[in-house]
Amino acid sequence: MKTKTLSWRYRGAVLSRALAAIFGGYALAAAFAVCMARALPLERSEAVLAGAIPSFLVYCAAVVWVFATRTAFRAWVGVLVPTFVLAAIAWLLGAGGNL
Amino acid sequence: MKQGFRQSQAWLHTWSGVVLGWLLFAIFITGTVSYFQDEITHWMHPERHLADARSVDLDALTAALTERAPNAPSWQIGLPSARDPVITTYWRGEGARRFEHAVFDPATGRELVERPSEGGNFFYRFHFQLWHMDVLTARYLIGIATMFMFVALISGIITHKKIFKDFFTFRPSKGQRSWLDGHNATAVLALPFHLMITFTGLVIFLWMYMPWGMVAQYGDDRMAFFAQVFPRLEAPPRADTPMPVPSLQAFVDKAQVRWGGEPVESITVHNPGDRNARIELGTGRDSRVSGDAPHLIYDAANGELLEEYGELRPVAFFSRVLVGLHLGHFADPLLRWLYFLSGIGGTIMVASGLVLWVVKRTAQAGEKPGYGLRLVRVLNVGAVAGLVIAMASFLWANRLIPGALPNRDEWEIHVFFAAWGAALLHSIFRTHRQAWxxxxxxxxxxxxxxxxxxxxxxxxxxxxxxxxxxxxxxxxQLTSVATGAALFWLSWKIAKHQPRQRPERAARPQKLPPQDDEHRLDLEPSP
Incomplete structure (x- = not known):
């Protein structure tokens, strides 16, 4: 069925991007949701919802970006850096800020 | 770089679509028919066909429930509506986790002794939690499929830079081109619907799919979160002083005056038969898009109005509007049909995408299709045509399985799965075209x-x-006949279809761009 054989390097890069998209993208969306839940000046339950609803858009945008960017390495960096930044802000706003 | 971006999205679209395409087809088709869940349920319960919903005898109903469930913590009563012309009641049995339910003839208040059947509820449940598997696992699986669908939609939109031109393009009898055009047309035609339905599908189970904000802010106390989002009545404990349930009609009349004539469609009696009984009334779930109709709570002992609630906070209200858009309970018949037709469009979109996948690779494979392609062909037929057979068989089983057979409701579902399995086997032993x-x-x-x-x-x-x-x-019946006629036409088209694309290709090779690049992700930066 294949007209040309795909190199292992190619397959590995695709796998790496798929992992970055599925797990990295979800981590980014989750970090976004938590950060919004803590940062938004709304009632507690309202802020939770206001963070969680758009998080699916963040996830989708992350997946699109992971497969569009030039290299798998860039894909990982592009997903993980904002995840850590958002997680750090969320931590500072939460219990972490009181330490 | 721009070309590379669109190409990467085409690759993403092809693979994210096919990986869960069969599951998506099942989700789409069962969800689509669920817009007529009440109507299917009604058809599947012949005992209800002669019920007359024009008058409602609530006193007879109260007497019947007092006899059936005197000690239940609460009775939930669904009054007849245009789509569901009987009274449906639920209550939690003593110490039992499962809800029991009974259906009553509105005019007489007498219980309808029905043949057990899941009715339209089967398709509805299947739509979001499948069957014969752990409910939570299934919901996560469907959440993953929904997210794949969302990504496939967005990447599909990016792939089509000429999205509106494509929509008006249909080149019939051109093999792969026609499938592509059909896939694009059904996708673009109802694109707002597809985007809405996929996104809101994720929002419905938000607290499962993206719980981390809730976990961060509420810890283990999820109930506190839900109590803040959806304020509900906490009924007082039983006083253990018996008091018969008062006439419910008086409460219904009072509520209707208060709501300016809007019909009362739900009644919950908390602590029935006790002095601390509370009567909670709600309007129909079709009264607002968000479905969170206002509720009134009366003290059953003196008829005093204790509380009126139903106003949600803004973001919670917004989330319920999103959920309400998905469920479509608010939709009038015309809009309901548009929902149904959009759902059919989505079902065809998924199916044509699956077929396109095979058609494309069949053209590339030439005379000798590999194992992978053959497997996808068999599963395509079984998942698409086989599921339609299974759903139709479920309806036939409802009419043909004797009413007295023990567990006949389960047997209806066994027939569904047996028919589906048989269709899958059939597609293994026939050629691809014969199977379709x-x-x-x-x-x-x-x-x-x-x-x-x-x-x-x-x-x-x-x-x-x-x-x-x-x-x-x-x-x-008319909808079944129309759907059947459409399927006959489809079957006839496939039977007389002559694959012509190969000679055409040879004659005009420059008209078709090379297809190979599209599903190979461009990793090397283009010069």
Missing amino acids: VEQFALAALLLTAIPLLDLATGNFHLPTGGRYSDWILTGF
Whole structure:
């Protein structure tokens, strides 16, 4: 069925991007949701919802970006850096800020 | 770089679509028919067909429930509506986790002794949690499929830079091109619907799919979160002083005056038979898009209004509007049909995408298709045509399985899965085209014969008036016949189809761009 054989390097890069998209993208969306839940000046339950609803858009945008960017390495960096930044802000706003 | 971006999205679209395409097809088709869940349920319960919803005897109902469930913590009573012309009641049995339920004839208040059947609830449950598997696992699986669908939609939109031009392009009888055009047309035609339905599908189970904000802010106390989002009545404990349930009609009348004539469609009696009883009334779930109709709570002992609630906070309200858009309970008949047709469009979009996947690779594979391609072909037929057969068989089983058979509701579902399995086996042993033709023809036969089946089993009723409820059964039959006719046409088209694309390709090779690049992700930066 294949007209040309795909190199292992190619397959590995695709796998790496798929992992970055599925797990990295979800981590980014989750970090976004938590950060919004803590940062938004709304009632507690309202802020939770206001963070969680758009998080699916963040996830989708992350997946699109992971497969569009030039290299798998860039894909990982592009997903993980904002995840850590958002997680750090969320931590500072939460219990972490009181330490 | 721009070309590279679109190409990467085409690759993403192809693979994210096909990986869960079969599951998505099942989700789409069962979800689409669930817009007529009440109507299907009504058709599948012949005992309800002669119920008359024009008058409602609530006193007789109260007497019957007092006898059936005197010590239940609460009774939930669904009053008749145009789409569901009977009274449906639920209560939690003593110490039992499962809800029990009974259905009553509105006019007489007498319980309808029904043949057990899941009815339209089967398709509805299947739509979001499948069957024969752990409910939570299934919901996560469907959440993953929904997210894949969302990504496939967005990447599909990016792939089509000429999205509106593509929509008006249909090149029939051109093999792969026609499938592509059909896939694009059904996708773009109802694109706002697809985007809405996929996104809101994720929002419905938000607290499962993206709980981390809730976990961060509430810890283990999830109930506190839900209590803040959806304020509910905490009924007082029983006083253990017996007091008969008062006449419910008086409360219904009071509520209707308060709501300016809007019909009361739900009644919950908390602590029935006790002095601390509370009567909670709600309007129909079709009264607002968000479905969170206002509720009134009365003290049953003195008839005093204790509380009125239903106003949600802004973001919670917004989330309920999103959920309400997905469920479509608010939709009038015309809009309901648009929902249904958009759902059919989505179902065809997924199916044509699956077929396109095979058509494309068949053209590339030439004479000798590999194992992977053959597997996808078999599964395509079984998942698409086979599921339609299974759903139609479920309807036939409802009419043909004797009412007295123990667990007959489960047997209806066994028939569904047996028919699905048989269709899958059939597609292994027939050529690809024979499998499509024969399975669509069988599905078409089963659906067009529904009125005959009703006639033969004594369930044929002509509409007696102009009301919606008079037309439920006839509407069901006409929809089955129309769907069956469409499937006959499809089967006939496939049977007489002559694959012409290869000679055409040879004659005009420059017209077709090379297809190979599209599903190979461009990793090397283009020069």
